[in-house]
Amino acid sequence: MRHLNAFYIFNTVAHSSSYSQAASRLNITHGAVSKQIATLEDYLQQKLFVKRGRKMCLTKEGAILASYTNQAFDYLSSAVTRLEQxxxxxxxxxxxxxxxxxxxxxxxxxxxxxxxxxxxxxxxxxxxxxxxxxxxxxxxxxxxxxxxxxNIIDLGDEWVGPVLSPEYWRQIEGNLMYATLIHSDTRLNAWADWFREADVARPTPSKQRSFGHFYFSIQAAIDSLGTVVGSYPLIMDEVKRGNLIAPYGFIKSGYRYVLLTxxxxxxxxxxxxxxxxxxxxxxxxxxxxxxxx
Known part of the structure; x- marks a missing residue:
């Protein structure tokens, strides 16, 4: 195929904000990028980009071409991955x-x-x-x-519910009103969603503890630092071992786990x-x- 390198450079520019950014990604000069785009526009007899301020924007024809080059190079990358595998x-x-x-x-x-x-x-x-x-x-x-x-392959519903250690459950005398609610920065609305969907009154004021990642929040619950809304696959082994309990059971979160291919x-x-x-x-x-x- 003629001008394959130019098509590759075009595809990179189409996903960049400027020729300079594309040149940096490709490790070539700004002039080399401009030359390849000009070559492609001459070959196709179509204008592919228009300058708006400091940005290079796709024309209607450029956008059509980009949708195809993106698929083409994705398929090529997939083929290389499969050969390596x-x-x-x-x-x-x-x-x-x-x-x-x-x-x-x-x-x-x-x-x-x-x-x-x-x-x-x-x-x-x-x-x-x-x-x-x-x-x-x-x-x-x-x-x-x-x-x-x-392709989206469905794996099943996500079930969630408050989990805590048996020791902590005894400490709060089996009453969620006395519990410290553990939050994760990656699931900020977990408690609010659970209280609403489970139709349980939220303690006011409630004691709070936050962690940057869900993994740490679950470990904190195991260590009796409070209670966290756990997603069932993530805590099921600890429940089976007796390290965590779920006194309120589990409800569907409204989300599902999926496999993307x-x-x-x-x-x-x-x-x-x-x-x-x-x-x-x-x-x-x-x-x-x-x-x-």
């Missing part, structure tokens, strides 16, 4: 940090033993660019708008992981008749 027999999976540490990692040995496939796990939450991150799939809570180019036919290893993950999540619904001992 074929060589290394591995899958690159992204998962939300606390879900990774509290739920997925303790179970990965089961998958690796069954299918002889290495899982390379990275942690992140929210939106994700699978292609640019070199990822096969991403496990997420669906609290953001998902890229329309991805690229929009292509899954290879055998990917299919094996999807099926295994769906099976594992099938055990992540709480016993609605649960009552702490």
């Amino acid at each position: 074929e060589k290394q027999q591995c899958l690159n999976i992204s998962c939300e940090p606390t879900l990774s540490m509290r739920w997925l990692m303790p179970r990965l040995t089961d998958f690796q033993d069954k299918f002889n496939t290495e899982i390379r796990l990275s942690t992140a939450g929210g939106n994700v660019d699978l292609a640019s991150a070199g990822l096969s799939m991403a496990i997420r809570r669906n609290d953001f708008t998902v890229n329309s180019n991805y 690229k929009n292509h036919c899954l290879e055998e290893r990917e299919t094996q992981f999807v099926n295994w993950l769906v099976e594992q999540f099938s055990f992540c619904s709480p016993d609605l008749n649960y009552r702490p001992a």
Whole structure:
């Protein structure tokens, strides 16, 4: 294909605020970027960018082309990732940090033993660019708008409820009104949402304690520093061990856990992981008749 390098540079500029920013990303000069864009515009006989202030903005024709070049280079990146995985027999999976540490990692040995496939796990939450991150799939809570180019595989409802240590439950004499409410910066509305949905009166004033990450909030509850609204997969093992109890049970949060994959036919290893993950999540619904001992 003629001018493939120019198309690649165009795609980078289309996702940058200026030629200078694109040049920095590509590690080439501003002049080299301008020259390649001019070459492409001459080849296509179309104006692709227009300058507005300090920004280079796509024209209507440029926007149409960008939608296709973005897909094309995403597919190319996906192909390279798949070739690397074929060589290394591995899958690159992204998962939300606390879900990774509290739920997925303790179970990965089961998958690796069954299918002889290495899982390379990275942690992140929210939106994700699978292609640019070199990822096969991403496990997420669906609290953001998902890229329309991805397949969404449903894993199940998120169930939430206040959890605390048995010792702390005794300290507050089984009364939430005396409890310290633990918050996480990553789930700021967890308590407000739970009080509303569970139709439970909120203590006023209530004692508060905050942590920067959900993982620390759960650990604080285990250490009897208060009570936190826990998501069931993240605390289910600690409940089963008796380190945490859920005296108010669990309710649906309104969110779901999902697996995001690229929009292509899954290879055998990917299919094996999807099926295994769906099976594992099938055990992540709480016993609605649960009552702490």
